[in-house]
Amino acid sequence: xxxxxxxxxxxxxxxxxxxxxxxxxxxxxxxxxxxxxxxxxxxxxxxxxxxxxxxxxxxxxxxxxxxxxxxxxxxxxxxxxxxxxxxxxxxxxxxxxxxxxxxxxxxxxxxxxxxxxxxxxxxxxxxxxxxxxxxxxxxxxxxxxxxxxxxxxxxxxxxxxxxxxxxxxxxxxxxxxxxxxxxxxxxxxxxxxxxxxxxxxxxxxxxxxxxxxxxxxxxxxxxxxxxxxxxxxxxxxxxxxxxxxxxxxxxxxxxxxxxxxxxxxxxxxxxxxxxxxxxxxxxxxxxxxxxxxxxxxxxxxxxxxxxxxxxxxxxxxxxxxxxxxxxxxxxxxxxxxxxxxxxxxxxxxxxxxxxxxxxxxxxxxxxxxxxxxxxxxxxxxxxxxxxxxxxxxxxxxxxxxxxxxxxxxxxxxxxxxxxxxxxxxxxxxxxxxxxxxxxxxxxxxxxx
Amino acid sequence: xxxxxxxxxxxxxxxxxxxxxxxxxxxxxxxxxxxxxxxxxxxxxxxxxxxxxxxxxxxxxxxxxxxxxxxxxxxxxxxxxxxxxxxxxxxxxxxxxxxxxxxxxxxxxxxxxxxxxxxxxxxxxxxxxxxxxxxxxxxxxxxxxxxxxxxxxxxxxxxxxxxxxxxxxxxxxxxxxxxxxxxxxxxxxxxxxxxxxxxxxxxxxxxxxxxxxxxxxxxxxxxxxxxxxxxxxxxxxxxxxxxxxxxxxxxxxxxxxxxxxxxxxxxxxxxxxxxxxxxxxxxxxxxxxxxxxxxxxxxxxxxxxxxxxxxxxxxxxxxxxxxxxxxxxxxxxxxxxxxxxxxxxxxxxxxxxxxxxxxxxxxxxxxxxxxxxxxxxxxxxxxxxxxxxxxxxxxxxxxx
Numbered sequence: 144x145x146x147x148x149x150x151x152x153x154x155x156x157x158x159x160x161x162x163x164x165x166x167x168x169x170x171x172x173x174x175x176x177x178x179x180x181x182x183x184x185x186x187x188x189x190x191x192x193x194x195x196x197x198x199x200x201x202x203x204x205x206x207x208x209x210x211x212x213x214x215x216x217x218x219x220x221x222x223x224x225x226x227x228x229x230x231x232x233x234x235x236x237x238x239x240x241x242x243x244x245x246x247x248x249x250x251x252x253x254x255x256x257x258x259x260x261x262x263x264x265x266x267x268x269x270x271x272x273x274x275x276x277x278x279x280x281x282x283x284x285x286x287x288x289x290x291x292x293x294x295x296x297x298x299x300x301x302x303x304x305x306x307x308x309x310x311x312x313x314x315x316x317x318x319x320x321x322x323x324x325x326x327x328x329x330x331x332x333x334x335x336x337x338x339x340x341x342x343x344x345x346x347x348x349x350x351x352x353x354x355x356x357x358x359x360x361x362x363x364x365x366x367x368x369x370x371x372x373x374x375x376x377x378x379x380x381x382x383x384x385x386x387x388x389x390x391x392x393x394x395x396x397x398x399x400x401x402x403x404x405x406x407x408x409x410x411x412x413x414x415x416x417x418x419x420x421x422x423x424x425x426x427x428x429x430x431x432x433x434x435x436x437x438x439x440x441x442x443x444x445x446x447x448x449x450x451x452x453x454x455x456x457x458x459x460x461x462x463x464x465x466x467x468x469x470x471x472x473x474x475x476x477x478x479x480x481x482x483x484x485x486x487x488x489x490x491x492x493x494x495x496x497x498x499x500x501x502x503x504x505x506x507x508x509x510x511x512x513x514x515x516x517x518x519x520x521x522x523x524x525x526x527x528x529x530x531x532x533x534x535x536x537x538x539x540x541x542x543x544x545x546x547x548x549x550x551x552x553x554x555x556x557x558x559x560x561x562x563x564x565x566x567x568x569x570x571x572x573x574x575x576x577x578x579x580x581x582x583x584x585x586x587x588x589x590x591x
Numbered sequence: 592x593x594x595x596x597x598x599x600x601x602x603x604x605x606x607x608x609x610x611x612x613x614x615x616x617x618x619x620x621x622x623x624x625x626x627x628x629x630x631x632x633x634x635x636x637x638x639x640x641x642x643x644x645x646x647x648x649x650x651x652x653x654x655x656x657x658x659x660x661x662x663x664x665x666x667x668x669x670x671x672x673x674x675x676x677x678x679x680x681x682x683x684x685x686x687x688x689x690x691x692x693x694x695x696x697x698x699x700x701x702x703x704x705x706x707x708x709x710x711x712x713x714x715x716x717x718x719x720x721x722x723x724x725x726x727x728x729x730x731x732x733x734x735x736x737x738x739x740x741x742x743x744x745x746x747x748x749x750x751x752x753x754x755x756x757x758x759x760x761x762x763x764x765x766x767x768x769x770x771x772x773x774x775x776x777x778x779x780x781x782x783x784x785x786x787x788x789x790x791x792x793x794x795x796x797x798x799x800x801x802x803x804x805x806x807x808x809x810x811x812x813x814x815x816x817x818x819x820x821x822x823x824x825x826x827x828x829x830x831x832x833x834x835x836x837x838x839x840x841x842x843x844x845x846x847x848x849x850x851x852x853x854x855x856x857x858x859x860x861x862x863x864x865x866x867x868x869x870x871x872x873x874x875x876x877x878x879x880x881x882x883x884x885x886x887x888x889x890x891x892x893x894x895x896x897x898x899x900x901x902x903x904x905x906x907x908x909x910x911x912x913x914x915x916x917x918x919x920x921x922x923x924x925x926x927x928x929x930x931x932x933x934x935x936x937x938x939x940x941x942x943x944x945x946x947x948x949x950x951x952x953x954x955x956x957x958x959x960x961x962x963x964x965x966x967x968x969x970x971x972x973x974x975x976x977x978x979x980x981x982x983x984x985x986x987x988x989x990x991x
Contacts, residue, residue, distance in 0.1 A: 352742035
């Protein structure tokens with residue numbers, strides 16, 4: 144048993160030690176005189192690839208990592224150069240970035256904002272990464288984007304579809320090439336009107352988190368503008384695996400279209416349940432019952448198997464596109480890995496190239512100079528036609544694909560067919576659109 | 592000294608020295624060497640070591656002393672983080688009010704959850720706490736989005752009021768968390784030969800708080816209150832027969848331990864002003880249990896070691912990719928090199944969970960008392976030469 148009395152001397156001593164402990168950190172506060180965080184000094188430059196390697200989006204993460212490795216290879220002059228040859232900007236010459244060899248570090252986001260930030264921080268603090276890219280979920284992308292803003296490095300978002308990434312959570316140091324929920328709605332609506340008519344009653348099942356909500360909001364607005372009626376919107380928990388209890392009420396709701404605002408495994412399960420309930424053979428209000436999945440990916444299509452056939456959705460990019468950029472990318476990706484890239488791989492590859500190009504054009508790794516080079520940048524030849532990196536919100540504007548699950552796939556990768564390439568003009572919106580309002584870019588932060 | 596026994600003073604001083612010199616201890620390899628991959632002495636990870644150390648120390652007060660296994664401690668961590676971030680949003684970027692509020696809020700939260708959960712013991716208690724934590728997680732993830740910002744996580748923004756501070760800095764950036772002007776994220780690099788040591792303000796603030804928490808934990812362990820808690824673990828019925836009501840004691844232990852978790856959550860937010868719902872997920876709660884068991888439940892220093900061990904694997908092993916492994920074994924002939932890489936591949940990078948799992952199994956099977964028992968065995972073996980073998984006592988087993 145210990146003594147519990149506290150003597151006067153003991154108290155003084157404790158106080159002195161505690162005081163010294165508190166004062167200790169002050170000797171380390173003199174800030175260093177570097178111009179910006181992690182300025183590369185040697186003959187190489189380090190990029191940080193922060194992707195989900197475990198957890199629900201591990202498949203996408205693995206594909207993203209392959210794309211990053213390919214991009215680094217091409218930047219350093221290896222391989223067949225991929226999209227470097229089709230890219231409209233010719234600043235990159237295959238000798239790395241500004242003559243420095245490109246090296247990279249990888250990390251696991253676990254699809255958790257916390258882990259993603261820890262991993263990004265270690266890249267910045269330990270490995271000296273000058274740019275962070277990746278992410279396969281909007282929550283993670285927004286979290287890491289915030290971190291990069293604070294730390295003073297550039298963040299090139301990977302697969303993130305929520306309006307918030309370049310809406311209310313936009314940051315001066317963050318850039319997104321991928322399309323967003325609003326664009327999905329704007330691109331899908333005309334195709335839906337053509338295919339299913341202007342008099343439909345829609346029922347939404349929505350994943351109950353930020354991305355699901357912005358998606359539902361966007362699709363609802365777009366379809367209601369067509370004259371569709373929204374019967375009901377139901378939120379489903381993210382962890383739900385069996386959607387039977389959510390599908391059953393759809394049958395008697397009088398709705399004739401079911402919109403599944405789900406992604407990944409959620410979508411695979413809800414679609415499978417809906418098909419099992421015979422929704423697709425049903426006739427309601429004298430029309431065929433239809434299912435719509437606003438955000439499609441090939442990896443999801445593979446998971447859903449047979450059920451995906453004939454279902455409409457939108458996607459950022461598809462490997463079957465026939466422009467030069469896409470063909471070059473699919474070729475070099477296929478040569479290296481033996482199968483075609485996913486849309487996640489495409490956006491990550493392109494983001495790496497865009498960053499490298501911006502540094503080269505700016506003539507500096509300084510995040511502020513790079514951001515300036517990216518803002519308002521018009522380019523072509525990266526697979527989506529002429530594209531603009533808008534200065535006001537750091538969102539890319541380009542054509543959006545409307546796709547349909549293929550009826551007769553010729554291979555396990557040939558699951559989607561492109562129904563329409565929606566031109567860029569049709570998916571553009573004002574930077575202060577209500578769905579994107581509420582945030583501010585702030586000023587660019589070079590850190591240090 | 593400080594009302595501690597001689598042994599405890601030694602222990603405390605060892606921890607204090609380790610904490611103060613962590614930037615040196617954790618950076619044993621020169622920056623340019625291939626082994627620099629294994630260095631852990633960068634601010635973010637060091638901060639995590641001490642912060643999760645605090646969490647594990649607090650958890651140990653409940654689990655190590657009373658034997659109540661809470662599977663919901665992550666809830667307090669999350670609540671503490673949210674409270675701290677709200678303080679940054681509304682009041683100022685000073686960390687003190689944030690830390691205080693995070694402890695108060697998590698304490699109140701612990702009173703409510705503890706009051707209900709402690710009506711049962713054993714597995715029922717564990718399940719109740721787990722249920723509460725999952726409930727909190729789901730609430731934070733979607734239902735309470737206006738408060739928690741859902742999946743995206745609560746972040747500070749440019750248009751927060753911050754009544755005692757500033758909404759935005761002069762050059763339009765978001766202000767930084769600080770302790771009376773001392774920025775948490777600022778650090779100083781000390782170059783000695785090929786080594787680079789980073790001294791971060793945030794780390795030292797967290798380390799000092801960890802030492803205070805550790806000191807308090809020692810006092811609790813050695814106090815009559817701690818003895819009562821051990822009695823509860825040992826035989827609760829007997830305690831009731833002697834006329835002592837155990838419930839207030841267990842509740843007090845639960846609240847103290849919840850406040851420790853809240854403190855850890857608040858500190859996490861101070862170092863990196865973001866609070867995400869995943870912090871409350873059951874995996875996060877499970878991680879605390881793992882830390883404590885891995886280090887040695889019921890011992891003072893065990894949980895801190897366990898926390899460091901797990902965080903090290905999470906942050907260092909997950910970053911070793913094939914490219915790095917190729918770099919290590921590049922001296923081997925080509926075919927052999929690929930073979931060795933293929934052999935190592937499942938255990939590094941995305942396979943870090945596997946490595947951690949194997950380590951955990953080995954430790955639980957061969958060192959049931961955790962890392963502390965490992966250390967004791969080594970110490971005993973070194974000391975045994977002259978003396979005869981000491982009586983084999985499960986010295987990690989608290990007061991049975």
